[in-house]
Structure formats: structure tokens, C-alpha cells
Amino acid sequence: MKNYASSLKLFLYRYFLIFLIYQICNIFFYVLNTNYFDHITLQNIIGSILFDFSSISYITFIFLIAHAIPGNFKYRQSYQTTLKISFFFINLLFVTTNLIDIIYFRFTGRRSTFNMITAKGMEKEAVGLFFSFIIEFWYIPLLLIILSILFWKSIPNFKNKSEIKHFTKEKFLKQSFYFLTSAFLLLIICRGGFQKKPLRIVDAAKYSSIRNTPLILNTSFCILKTIFQKEDIEKVNYFDKKKLDSIYKPILSFKTAGTVNKKNVVIIILESFGHENISKKQTPFLDSLITKSYYFKNGFANGKVSIDAVPSIISSIPSLMNNSFIISSYSLNKTNSLPKILKKEGYTTSFFHGAFNGSQNFDQYAKASGFEKYYGKDEYIGPEAFDGKWGIFDEEFLQFFATKLSSFKEPFFSSIFTISSHNPYKIPERYKNKFPKGTTVVQESIAYTDYSLKLFFEKAKAQKWYNNTLFVISADHTSSSGESEIDKTIIGKFHIPILFFDPGNPNFSGVNEKNFQQIDIMPSIVDYLNLKTDLICFGKSFKSTQNFAVFYLQGIYHCVQDDYYLAFANNQVIGLYNWKKDPLLKNDLQTKNKFKTLQISNFLKAYIQNFNERVIDNKLSI
Known part of the structure; x- marks a missing residue:
């Protein structure tokens, strides 16, 4: 049994070696992203350890x-060598994902899932973005190399403790007992304990x-x-059907008197x-346009990644799933x-995106949502403007966009998604040092895109269709970071500029604070x-008296209603805050304001129930 005991001890040593490496990853995750988190508590550490062990x-x-x-075959040199190499590479693969998430978390606000790392539509850009990542965040590959070397050198080899003898029935029974006991104990650790349900992503909110919560998870x-x-x-x-409809029903009827106003519609997704970038000297043109527009001061994104923005804006489908709707099993639902x-x-109708065709599945979704034409990098006609990594620089592609709009029969509806303020944040060499660099890596490219937007409007203003066009401008999501503490709260992580600009109707302007x-x-x-x-619609008109916003991130639903913000997970409220009086969300009002807690949570439950039922049953349209 000495060899068998030695084999079990070897596993335990390797097991705790991996645990130690995870703690190193956790430390770097926190240290390199300190500004995104509250102070660490003992409960945070306990929760993190529980998820690491799982x-x-x-x-x-x-x-x-x-x-x-059970068996003597385990003690062969070839078997043990294969075991060691397999153990090293499989665990190193998962360690690598944790290191990459140190940076990627800044963009998504959550830990990566399988669907995020295997999302379709990024294949062509992957190589260029990979090398950009290595150059910009060189310390992550360096850390990976160092950990890899230390990890390999720290994995002990198996050493026979005694002569291998004939395998007897007694040995088989003893080894079977230890084997089954060890497997049972490890399964308990896998599921996080003896509770009714195994540990889930959303359970991080308990700790x-x-x-x-991203600190608790790995x-x-x-x-x-x-x-x-x-x-x-x-x-x-x-709720039952009657109660559900009385609380929230996603059917909107537009039957007002008067003739249809067939203005052109142009949606620009930035x-x-x-x-966090507005009124910070990075966006002088957009800042000036806001003063002439109908501006939504409390605008919110529906997701934290670009592929969440398109179905939200184009089809009024919120991002309330772990998968983005575009890459989910419901992407071809009738909507x-x-x-x-x-x-x-x-x-x-037409959709424009200057990246590689197929990028982020935008071309597929554009077709599914009813756009007649799609214009990507392959359709671009104009001066050479490939950024070498991602697609066509915003200046040239927006000029191409303006030219194409002039060729369309009116009325037209068209949308464009800019790309230059996406990682690797490349701008043309001729503009180096022209724009303010700001305090974060993205802000110089944002200033460049703002300048490109200005040139687009200058060209558009000279076209016949300009005064008969409604322009809608929205960010797709927030940047990777902001300067203030408010930017790092859940409210700040989704706060974006949204504005409607109608040059033919100067009276349609002002600030809407809903x-x-x-x-x-x-x-x-x-x-x-x-x-x-x-319409089946989970949004509301700007004329509506309703005053809510709902978004979702890593198992937690968030609802902003009037001056209150409520967080909901595991079928229960986990926080209620007055986000206007308490912008840093420090004072939980659940017990102090039970009426408001019940009111908003019931609305949110009805919203979730309606959404889930209609998506699953393919009832997103009338």
C-alpha cells in the first residue's frame, strides 16, 4: 500500500499546488483592478476560496x-509521465483564462463564460487582436510564462516507495475503499458543500x-x-397570467391621429x-451636438459587450441571458x-460595420432582423484605410457611409456601428498627437472617432436628405474604465449617452432626465x-410615463425605476438603493422601504417572466 499512499499524496500535493496558483491569479486580478472593487472582507475571501476549490x-x-x-498499472513510468504532462497542460489552460480575464474583465464587467470565449464572428480579427493584447498588456504573458515555469518545476514526480508485488484481493478492496471515499469527498467539494443545489455563478452574490462578485468567482x-x-x-x-398582465405587459399600441412622418432614420452606434467620456474634452463635437438634440441624461446600455447593443437598439430585445441574443439558440426567432x-x-434599409464581414455575427443578425443590405469591410469603396487589425478607420468609413446614404432612395433607414475606439484603439498615423490622450487607453481613439463623426455631419449637412432625417446616436456600452467612483458602480457601468437629433425640427431638443x-x-x-x-416591445417610448431600465450581468438582474435601483438574484432581492441620493450605492434600503422593494421586485419579476416566456416560445412579435 506504500505505492498507493504515495500516489494519493502526489495527487494532494498537485491539487494544493494548483490552489496556490489560483491564489496568485486572484491577487493579481485584485491588485491590477483595485479601482473596480470595494474593500475586501473576510466573507469575500471565504467565498473566493470556496469557488476556487470547486x-x-x-x-x-x-x-x-x-x-x-485500484491497480498496479499506475506505478509505471510511462503512465506517470503522461499523467504529469496532462495535469500540467490542462490546468495551465484554465490558469491562462484567469490571467486573460484580469484585462478582459475591464471591458465586460464580468468573468468570461464558455459562450464568451467561443463566440462566433471574431475569427478573422482574433490574430490581430491577440498580438495587440500581447503588446499592450505585456505583463500578462510575462506572468503566464513565469507561472508556467514555476508550475512545471513544482510538480513532483512519482517515486516508487516499495517493490511492486502481486495485486491481491485484499489490496483491491482497500484501494477501492480509498478510491470511492476520495471521489465522494472531491464531489462534495465540486458542488460546494451539501446544500440542495451545486454551487452556481449567481451564488457569488451570497459572499x-x-x-x-467577480472577485469571488474565477x-x-x-x-x-x-x-x-x-x-x-x-x-x-x-405570477398567474392575470396578475402578470396587470403588472407588466410588453405590448405597445401606436394609434395616434395624424399622418405618418416619413423622415429618413439614421442610427449611429458609437x-x-x-x-464617462462625455464633457471631458474627448468628445467636443458630440458635446456640442447634445446641446442641439433631445438628450437622455440618464441613458443606459442593455449590455456590456457590443453584440448586446445591436438587438437592443434595432429590435428592442434586452440582454437578459448569459449568452448574447445574437449568438444564442434564439437568434433566429421571429422578432x-x-x-x-x-x-x-x-x-x-441597410446596416454598416467597418470591421471584417462576419465580425460579431452582425451580418447574420442584420439579415435576420430584416435589413436589405449589409456593408462591411468587403463592401468599402474609398481611400486605403485598413487599420491593419480590425477594419476600416472610422473617418473613411463614415465618409463612405455618407456617400452611400446619398445613393439610397428615400425614405431610408440605415445604421452604422463605429469600430476605431475598440481595442486595439488604433488611429491613423497622421493623427498621432493631434487628439488628447485622456487618462485611459481608449480615450485618444474616442477623440478620433468624435472628430470622424464631425466630418460625417459636415458632409451630411450638404446633402438634400439631411434636413429630412432623424439621427439617433447611442454608445454600445461604457468604456473599460472611468475616472470617478460612480463610474465603477453598477449604474456607472451601464450609463451611456443617447440622443435624438432632428435638424429639420429644432424644437425637438432639450434634456430628458427619465x-x-x-x-x-x-x-x-x-x-x-x-x-x-x-409591437411586442420590452422598451418604451420617450413619451411614456413609465420610468424604468432593466439590465443583467452574470446572474444578477438590475432594475432602475425612478430614483431607485434594485438588484435581484436567486429569486430574491439582494439590494435596494436610492441611486440619485446615494450614487455610490452604500445604503441598502430593503428593510427601511419594504413597499418600494416589493413594488420594484414585482415589476422586475413580471418583466423577467414575460421575457423568458416569449423568447422560449418564439413570441417576440405579433
Whole structure:
């Protein structure tokens, strides 16, 4: 039994070696992203350790079997060498994802899942962005190399403790007992204890404030928990049908008197133009345009990644799943969408995105949502303007966009998604040192895109269609970081500029302080154009008396209603705050204001129930 005991001890040594490496990753994750989190508590540390042990146990379970299964074959040199090499590379792969997330977290606000790292539509850009990542964040690959060397050198080899003798029935029974006992204990650690349900991503909220949940989780756990996830959402049954409809019903009817106002519609989606960049000398043109527009001061994104923005803006579909709708199993559901609605009114429709065709599945979604034409990098005609990594620089592509708009039959509806303020934040060499660099790596490219937007409007202003066009401008999501503490709260992470600009109607201007989301853009355009239609719509018109915004991040639902913000997870409220009086969200009002807690939580439950049912049953359109 000495060899068998030696094999088990070897597994335990390797197991705790991986645990130590995870702690190193956790320390770097916190130290390099300190500004994103609240102060660490003992409860945070306990929660983090629990999730680390769970993920490590899942990953190493197969190695426990290999080390503890009864039999003398385990003690062969070839077997042990294969085991060591496999253990090294499999665990190193998961460690690598944790190191990459040190940086990627800044952009998404959450730990990466399997669906995020395998998302379709990024294949062509992957190589260019990979090398840009290495250059910009060189210390992450360096840390990976150092950890890899230390890890390999620290993995002990198996040494026979005694002569290998004949395998007897007694040995088999003893080893079987140790094997089954070890496997049982490791399974308990995998599931996080003896509780009814195994540990889930959303359970991180039990051990921390909402802001600190990424610290509790590790990327390995999030990948493992989503790798076999077939369905994106599940039906819930908070209310019966009558009660559900009385609280919230996502059917909007536009039947106002008057003729249809067939203005052209142009939606401009600005990459990473979060509210934290407005009025900071980075966006002088957009700042000036805001003063002439109908501006939504409390505008919110529906997601933290670009592929969440397009269905939200174009089809009023919120991002309430772990998968983005575009890459989910429901992406081809029949939906309402602006191109379909406007096509019935005689509009020509088109979607523009200067990146590689197929990037982020935008071309596929554009087709599914009813756009007649898609213009990507392949369709671009103009001066050489490839940035070498991602696509066509914003200046040239926006000029191309303006030219194409002039060729379309009116009325037209068109949308463009800018790209230059996306990592690797490249701007043309001729503009080096022309724009303020700001305090974050993205801000120079934001200033460049703002300048490109100015040139676009200068060209558009000279066109016949300009005064008969409604321009809608929205960021896709916030930047990777902001300067103030408010920018780092959950409210700040989703706060973006949204504005409607109608040069032919100067009276349509001012500041709207109601809560307004990307999903509100579609019904607002329909209402502004005075179209006659009924819609399944999870947003609301800018004329509505409703005042809510709903978004979702890593298992937690967030609802902003009037001056209050409520967080909801595991079918229960985990926080209520007056976000205007308490912008840093320090004072939880759940027990102090039970009426408001119940009111907002019931609305949110009805919203979730309606969304999940309609998405699953393919009832997103009338």
C-alpha cells in the first residue's frame, strides 16, 4: 500500500499546488483592478476560496481517478509521465483564462463564460487582436510564462516507495475503499458543500457586494458551469397570467391621429462611448451636438459587450441571458425590428460595420432582423484605410457611409456601428498627437472617432436628405474604465449617452432626465414618426410615463425605476438603493422601504417572466 499512499499524496500535493496558483491569479486580478472593487472582507475571501476549490476539483477529478483507481498499472513510468504532462497542460489552460480575464474583465464587467470565449464572428480579427493584447498588456504573458515555469518545476514526480508485488484481493478492496471515499469527498467539494443545489455563478452574490462578485468567482468556474449549457434561459412562474398582465405587459399600441412622418432614420452606434467620456474634452463635437438634440441624461446600455447593443437598439430585445441574443439558440426567432417595421412603410434599409464581414455575427443578425443590405469591410469603396487589425478607420468609413446614404432612395433607414475606439484603439498615423490622450487607453481613439463623426455631419449637412432625417446616436456600452467612483458602480457601468437629433425640427431638443435604455430607441422612433402599429416591445417610448431600465450581468438582474435601483438574484432581492441620493450605492434600503422593494421586485419579476416566456416560445412579435 506504500505505492498507493504515495500516489494519493502526489495527487494532494498537485491539487494544493494548483490552489496556490489560483491564489496568485486572484491577487493579481485584485491588485491590477483595485479601482473596480470595494474593500475586501473576510466573507469575500471565504467565498473566493470556496469557488476556487470547486473549480479545481472539477478540473482535477479525472486526475484523482487516475491516481486512486485500484491497480498496479499506475506505478509505471510511462503512465506517470503522461499523467504529469496532462495535469500540467490542462490546468495551465484554465490558469491562462484567469490571467486573460484580469484585462478582459475591464471591458465586460464580468468573468468570461464558455459562450464568451467561443463566440462566433471574431475569427478573422482574433490574430490581430491577440498580438495587440500581447503588446499592450505585456505583463500578462510575462506572468503566464513565469507561472508556467514555476508550475512545471513544482510538480513532483512519482517515486516508487516499495517493490511492486502481486495485486491481491485484499489490496483491491482497500484501494477501492480509498478510491470511492476520495471521489465522494472531491464531489462534495465540486458542488460546494451539501446544500440542495451545486454551487452556481449567481451564488457569488451570497459572499459579497454586487460590485465584488467577480472577485469571488474565477474564470475556470464560469467556463465549466456554462460549457454544457444548452438553454440560455428558463421559464419562471412568479405570477398567474392575470396578475402578470396587470403588472407588466410588453405590448405597445401606436394609434395616434395624424399622418405618418416619413423622415429618413439614421442610427449611429458609437463603440465604447460611455457617459464617462462625455464633457471631458474627448468628445467636443458630440458635446456640442447634445446641446442641439433631445438628450437622455440618464441613458443606459442593455449590455456590456457590443453584440448586446445591436438587438437592443434595432429590435428592442434586452440582454437578459448569459449568452448574447445574437449568438444564442434564439437568434433566429421571429422578432419585431426597425428594418421590418420601416420596410412596410416603403423605407430602404441597410446596416454598416467597418470591421471584417462576419465580425460579431452582425451580418447574420442584420439579415435576420430584416435589413436589405449589409456593408462591411468587403463592401468599402474609398481611400486605403485598413487599420491593419480590425477594419476600416472610422473617418473613411463614415465618409463612405455618407456617400452611400446619398445613393439610397428615400425614405431610408440605415445604421452604422463605429469600430476605431475598440481595442486595439488604433488611429491613423497622421493623427498621432493631434487628439488628447485622456487618462485611459481608449480615450485618444474616442477623440478620433468624435472628430470622424464631425466630418460625417459636415458632409451630411450638404446633402438634400439631411434636413429630412432623424439621427439617433447611442454608445454600445461604457468604456473599460472611468475616472470617478460612480463610474465603477453598477449604474456607472451601464450609463451611456443617447440622443435624438432632428435638424429639420429644432424644437425637438432639450434634456430628458427619465431612465432611458437602448431598448427604448425602437418604440421611440416608431412614436416620433407617428407610425400606426402594434409591437411586442420590452422598451418604451420617450413619451411614456413609465420610468424604468432593466439590465443583467452574470446572474444578477438590475432594475432602475425612478430614483431607485434594485438588484435581484436567486429569486430574491439582494439590494435596494436610492441611486440619485446615494450614487455610490452604500445604503441598502430593503428593510427601511419594504413597499418600494416589493413594488420594484414585482415589476422586475413580471418583466423577467414575460421575457423568458416569449423568447422560449418564439413570441417576440405579433
